[in-house]
Amino acid sequence: MENLTLSVCGKINLTLDVHYKRPDGYHEVEMIMQTISLKDEISLKLIPRPVIELTSNCHKLPLDESNLAYKAAKLMIEKYKLDAGIAININKKIPIAAGLAGGSADAAAVIVGINEMFQLNRPQEELMALGKDIGADVPFCIVGKTALAKGIGEKILPLKHLSGFGLLLVKPPYFVSTKEVYSRLDVKAIQERPDTMAMIEYINAQDIGKIAAGLCNVLEEVTFKLYPELDFIKKHLVSKGALGSLMSGSGPTVFGIFENIREAKNAAEKIDLAGNEIYVTQME
Ligand code: ATP
Numbered sequence: 326m327e328n329l330t331l332s333v334c335g336k337i338n339l340t341l342d343v344h345y346k347r348p349d350g351y352h353e354v355e356m357i358m359q360t361i362s363l364k365d366e367i368s369l370k371l372i373p374r375p376v377i378e379l380t381s382n383c384h385k386l387p388l389d390e391s392n393l394a395y396k397a398a399k400l401m402i403e404k405y406k407l408d409a410g411i412a413i414n415i416n417k418k419i420p421i422a423a424g425l426a427g428g429s430a431d432a433a434a435v436i437v438g439i440n441e442m443f444q445l446n447r448p449q450e451e452l453m454a455l456g457k458d459i460g461a462d463v464p465f466c467i468v469g470k471t472a473l474a475k476g477i478g479e480k481i482l483p484l485k486h487l488s489g490f491g492l493l494l495v496k497p498p499y500f501v502s503t504k505e506v507y508s509r510l511d512v513k514a515i516q517e518r519p520d521t522m523a524m525i526e527y528i529n530a531q532d533i534g535k536i537a538a539g540l541c542n543v544l545e546e547v548t549f550k551l552y553p554e555l556d557f558i559k560k561h562l563v564s565k566g567a568l569g570s571l572m573s574g575s576g577p578t579v580f581g582i583f584e585n586i587r588e589a590k591n592a593a594e595k596i597d598l599a600g601n602e603i604y605v606t607q608m609e
Pocket of ligand 1: 385386387391392393394415421422424425426427428429433442451462503517574576591
């Protein structure tokens with residue numbers, strides 16, 4: 326196969342808990358992740374020269390070895406001794422450095438795409454283990470849907486799939502560094518933690534009211550100190566009809582949950598959050 330195009334979903338966190346900082350510097354986390362219908366499109370093409378070429382519609386994206394899609398291609402070529410060059414085009418729709426795992430999603434697409442293009446037939450677990458070396462969210466992005474992630478985020482337990490519930494995403498006009506947020510987190514001082522087990526029960530019951538009420542992310546405390554207006558955005562979304570609202574990942578994106586995409590669209594027309602990017606989407 327010479328060409329392949331894949332769509333890959335961003336994610337939100339329905340819960341995010343941090344247990345402790347490990348000796349290797351990473352944090353031991355427990356989080357419930359959910360894919361959303363905001364997608365990047367990754368096109369892969371075989372080229373005769375033994376190089377990795379990267380292009381994108383997004384001028385804010387680094388197009389060098391630091392790009393996670395580049396790293397994923399390099400890893401696959403080395404690991405499976407592929408005698409080929411690859412041109413990768415990233416059509417970016419997932420906002421960057423927003424807490425929506427856009428970079429991890431691109432890396433996941435490249436890993437899955439190269440597995441398919443070269444008919445490597447490697448099992449999903451092997452691809453996930455490779456993806457972990459690129460980023461903690463890559464294994465989840467390979468599996469997708471609704472899942473519990475543990476460890477540094479690489480141990481994935483699929484949960485009953487939530488889909489079709491509406492989402493309104495508010496992305497403020499600045500980037501947040503995941504590394505900085507974790508470095509500012511004082512695990513012993515965390516005020517409020519999610520009840521992850523209860524959330525799994527609500528997901529099993531597909532009870533969106535209880536899911537919305539159980540949303541909790543321990544990183545909000547840190548990011549809200551840096552950007553107090555994020556708390557206002559959360560409350561604003563609820564005042565306009567969201568069943569619940571939360572910051573995703575390390576932020577700054579804040580989302581509201583709705584029964585369906587129509588309700589999310591209605592709320593989008595009522596909100597007053599000029600200066601922010603607004604996305605109407607759904608769980609996928
Ligand atoms: P997470 O939710 O996993 O913490 P995020 O959504 O906050 O991730 P990303 O969009 O993955 O963050 O971007 C984080 C950093 O990675 C940015 O500084 C960006 O420049 C860099 N990066 C490298 N490759 C990519 C890529 N393919 N897409 C987006 N960002 C990338």
